[in-house]
Amino acid sequence: MTELLINGTSLTIEQVVKVSQDPNIKVRIDPKAIPNIQKAADAVQRFIQEGRIAYGITTGFGAFKDKLISVDDVEKLQENIILSHSVGVGPEFDDQVVRAMMLIRANTLAHGHSGIRVKTIELLLALLNHNILPIIPSKGSLGASGDLAPLAHMSLPLLGVGKVKFQGQIMDAKEAMRKVGLEPIKLAAKEGLALTNGTTLMTALGALNVHRAEILMQSANCAGALTLEAQNGTMRAFMPQVHRSRPQNCQAETAATMRDLLQGSQFTRPDNSLNVQDAYTLRCIPQVHGAVANTIDFVKSVIQTELNSVTDNPLMFFEEDGSVEIISGGNFHGEPLALALDYLAIAIADLGNMSERRIAKLIDNKTELYPSFLAAKGGLNSGFMLLQYTAAALASENKTLAHPSSLDSIPSSGNVEDHVSMGANAALHCAWVLDNVSTIVAIEMMSAAQAIDFRLLEQPDLKQGKGTTEAMRKIRQIVPFFPEDDFFQPALTDLVSALRAGEFCPNVN
16 A cells, blocks of 8 residues: 545545555545535634634633633634644654554544534645654543543654654754644634544554464464463363354464464374363363454454544534534544543453463473473573563563543543543553553463473474464574573564564464
């Protein structure tokens, strides 16, 4: 994909991910969307000429909704909202999040209900296409009235204000724009509100989180299959008839994935009347991983809907007779996203719980298959003991991060905005949980591979499954077998990077 046309109705998560990662993709407004955008912008001007009262156009914002704005000040009002709302704090978002935000906001505005001019959206896209990226702090959004502070920071360069990242340097927005032949714009009525009022940050983080979760889900299935081989587990629990009897979404599909990964494996045990079943973290992979996969599917549907929704306020609607109605509503409220992203964080955290317990079984080995702590000459060597500590620390941290942000609400703006979603916090916490669980699953892969190689020292002719053979090959390209204690951390870091890049999940682009 070298070019993407946006129209407010057809943007996908996959496109957001690609644009966020690739500055060479050029984004433009679909020509078919331009008449509706312009019609709404023209209607705003008619409202002003007619002296009509409309929130955020001829009134102040929030608690100032009853303060009328003179015709002479309507444009200054829009500049003021950008300047005064740019008060975010905390670490800056990385380039992928910023690019995703810029794309999603432009797509929302291209719907034609926001009253913003075509040229203003085009300037936002010009910044994106030149990879001139606003510096956006990560903290400050309440997730209702939209992601106000982050979106205000995103919009500052349109005014020629603030700092941007361009060609690997931090510089003034005006300087970066001058380098590529762009000029700042003077906002028209409604435009500052249209730019800042919406769920754009939550949606951007949500889209990227869902993509990462899909990668992590397949990687966790792969890790579980490797651990089952290392532990000489049984595949009986993955038989199709078990899962047909409980048709929960994604359970049977997960069991089928495990059968595919382990097809032909000689590392699993045949039926044994004295050992008919494994521990839950192996036996119940279809039930637990399947439930997590189902959660990801649900959250994906919420994010996909939001990508093509109009989330600012007020909105403009046109009747068949050509009349226009401007309506104040609450589409900026992030509750659908907050609840979904809290749900995703909980599910991914539990995926990490499963993986950490499998790591503990690999480390604290009770069989004769390989040495405890995956260490030859235990005592002299600690082996992978501390890798399990790291996994346990991350799993514990996740239990705090997964506390639902959507349960909190602090009223703002003179109690006019008396219930907020805290959806941006939900999205951020979900991202941190994904970071942690990616490391946990990488530790499981590293540990399972170590155990399998110990088994191969005793039984060199054993063959792994169809999918686990390929996974083991990729792991060993990154992480060696460790016959004795070594500096493990660099190998783990490289494996985490490969996992996040999708090396262990061929079904995710």
